[in-house]
Amino acid sequence: MDTSPNPFAAPQADARSQVVVPPGAGADxxxxxxxxxxxxxxxxxxxxxxxxxxxxxxCVLAAIGVTVAIFSNESDNNAETLGRAIGxxxxxxxxxxxxxxxxxxxxxxxxxxxxPVGILSGFGLINFPVGTLVNAYILYLVxxxxxxxxxxxxxxxxxxxxxHIKYTTPLWLKIAAGVLLAAAALAIGLxxxxx
Numbered sequence: 001m002d003t004s005p006n007p008f009a010a011p012q013a014d015a016r017s018q019v020v021v022p023p024g025a026g027a028d029x030x031x032x033x034x035x036x037x038x039x040x041x042x043x044x045x046x047x048x049x050x051x052x053x054x055x056x057x058x059c060v061l062a063a064i065g066v067t068v069a070i071f072s073n074e075s076d077n078n079a080e081t082l083g084r085a086i087g088x089x090x091x092x093x094x095x096x097x098x099x100x101x102x103x104x105x106x107x108x109x110x111x112x113x114x115x116p117v118g119i120l121s122g123f124g125l126i127n128f129p130v131g132t133l134v135n136a137y138i139l140y141l142v143x144x145x146x147x148x149x150x151x152x153x154x155x156x157x158x159x160x161x162x163x164h165i166k167y168t169t170p171l172w173l174k175i176a177a178g179v180l181l182a183a184a185a186l187a188i189g190l191x192x193x194x195x
Contacts, residue, residue, distance in 0.1 A: 031161040052103035063092040
């Protein structure tokens, strides 16, 4: 009995993701079409991971600062101040505990990343106005129909079939990122200059 796929069979769709990959010879062409259609969204979802990694670094540095302040002899260690410091420390550690695995899952386009992203970005909506806009966009990227497709198992198969398709960052975006990094380095350098 022949078990090879029928090239004339109708395409099979998964009801969860709506990614259609027909059996047989046309699968590569369909996978290319899907990958090209969702490539920008895929790259945007993966870029969220870098934001979470960067945020985790800042949270760890802040947690170290709070810990030093708690155990410092110069700090005012009354019960109210100590309670606030411990509360801040718990929030910082909890944020890192959610962000690091969530970022790892997003880099792999694993749907498990949606849970920590939903929690962190949900709380991030409180930071009006910039935090609200950034976190609303992150929630859109992950929970939209395209986000669900990109984070599906079927899309991983599409990526496997199309390793030759890569996203290229536009030159203007590279320049803008360079300017922002230079400005951040200058601000940090000015903060540590002797007065």
